[in-house]
Amino acid sequence: MYHRPIYLDAQATTPVDPSVLQAMLPYFTEQFGNPASVTHAYGWEAEAAVQQARETLAAAIQATPEEIVFTSGATEANNLAIKGVAEAYFGQGRHHLITIATEHHAVLDPCQYLQSLGFEVTILPVQPDGLLDLEQLEKAIRPDTILVSVMAANNEIGVIQPLVEIGQLCHQANVLFHTDAAQAIGKTPLDVNAQQIDLMSLTAHKIYGPKGIGALYVRRRNPRVQLAAQLHGGGHERGWRSGTLYTPQIVGFAKAVELGLTRLDQDTHHLLSLRDRLWQNLQMLDGILLNGHPTQRLPGNLNISVEGVDGQALLLGLQPFVAVSSGSACSSTKIEPSHVLRAIGRSDPLAYASLRFGISRFNTPEEIDQVSDRVIQTIQALRQAT
Ligand SMILES: Cc1ncc(COP(=O)(O)O)c(C=O)c1O
Known part of the structure; x- marks a missing residue:
């Protein structure tokens, strides 16, 4: 009989929590109206649900509902933030942006695109532990810097950047601060005021919400951020993002965030205990490096590099039993070593021989022990064979 692998890839995506699904279901069928329909109850119901979700999301990050723009996910939110701000401020003679080497491609690639249009982008290196050096x-x-974009938490190595200090530096210099919080929302505290964040990208599918929905937070006061729309059409979302709002996904997103915040302590405790258990178990072998x-x-x-094994062989050895990622899921179609692991100074062979374990609310200690056994056996077998 075929056994499904144990899922330890929660940084790629998470299953939808059953209570999230329950909250979404009525909006596919009975309450299917278009939130933009202002002439009948179907539209009003849908609009009320969207408004409620907007308020929940805003409250979760200490923003106001008018500062939330729904998007199809964090990729779109990052594109809107980076390209939208660059376009809006270009006329003021500002054409410089700053980001860091360990960003997701959904930040690096829009920056690269802007470079092709003549913008200047500084990509700062990170320290060997993955943290940005604030002095750098x-x-x-510079006086012409428009935006600093630094992610809240890294999707491969999980490193949480010092948002408060970065926000402070940006605001002292009159520069906007954008953070990609796709991996952070619902897992670490986010407060756009305390952290002086001007734009923040969010997504639902890393926190037990549905795929295909996210949001961009856009500050309206101190300073009021200017943004050029990247999708033009019916003028939805105050003209910043046209397109019919996807009510069930929006409701599910808000429910997932709400659930994440109520369960924050419980989930954190659970995840930490499983993560530490996995790390302890794996340390019975030599040559396991924490990234x-x-x-x-x-x-x-938990992201590790394994000395003395071939990366592909390691992943193949785990294949039918454990669903993990080597590098990030989004870049795993490319057979290049992870740019994040390279940025923290790992050699190519160690970057190839890396595993990213993403533990979720639904994993158990028994699963962690089974995975540990399998990983240890695989590494031992590969090391003996060489
Ligand atoms: C840090 C980070 N940014 C952006 C994204 C893209 O998000 P989405 O899948 O919602 O477009 C991801 C997802 O892999 C991510 O981890």
Whole structure:
């Protein structure tokens, strides 16, 4: 009989929580109206649900509902933030942006696109633990800098960047601060005021919500962020993002965030205990290196490099039993070593021979032990064979 692998890839995506699905279901069938229909109850119901979700999301990050723009996910939110701001501020003679080497491609690629249009982009390196050096950031900011984009938590190594300090530096210099919080929402505290964040990208599918829905937070006051729309059409979302709002996904997104916040302590405790158990178990072998900062990281993330084994062989050895990722899921179609692991100084062979474990709310200690056994056996077998 075919056994499905144990799922330890929660940084790629998570299953939808059953209570999230329940909240979404009526909006596919009975309450199917278009939130933009203002002439009948079907539209009003849908609009009320969207408004409620907007309020929930805003409250989760200390924003106001008018500052939330729904998008199809964090990729779109990052594109809207980076390209939208660059286009809006270009006329003021500002054409410089700053980001860091460990960003997701959904930040790096829009920046690269802007470079092709003549913008200047500084990509700062990170330290061997994955953290940004704040002095380097301060030095990189120029009078014509529009935006600093630094992710809240890394999708591969889980490292959490010092958002408060970065926000402070940006605001002192009159520069906008964007953060990609796709991996952080519902897992670490986010407060756009305390952290002085001007734009923040969010997504639902890393926190037990549905795929294909996200949001961009856009600050309206101190400063009021200017943004050029990247999708033009019916003028939805105050003209910033046209397209019929996807009510069931929006309702599910808000429910997932709400659930994440109510369960934050419980989930964090659970994830930390499983993550530590996995790390302890694996350390019975020599030559297992932790990638990323040992404590300033997401509770459910463990990223290791394994000495003395071939990366492809390692992944193949685990294949039918454990669903993990080597590098990030989004870049796993490319057979290049992870740009994040390279940025923290790992050699190519160690970057190839890496495993990213993403633990979720639904994993159990028994699963962690089974996975540990399998990983240890596979590594031992590969090392003996060489
Ligand atoms: C840090 C980060 N940014 C952006 C994305 C893309 O998000 P989405 O799948 O919602 O477009 C991901 C997902 O892999 C991510 O981990």
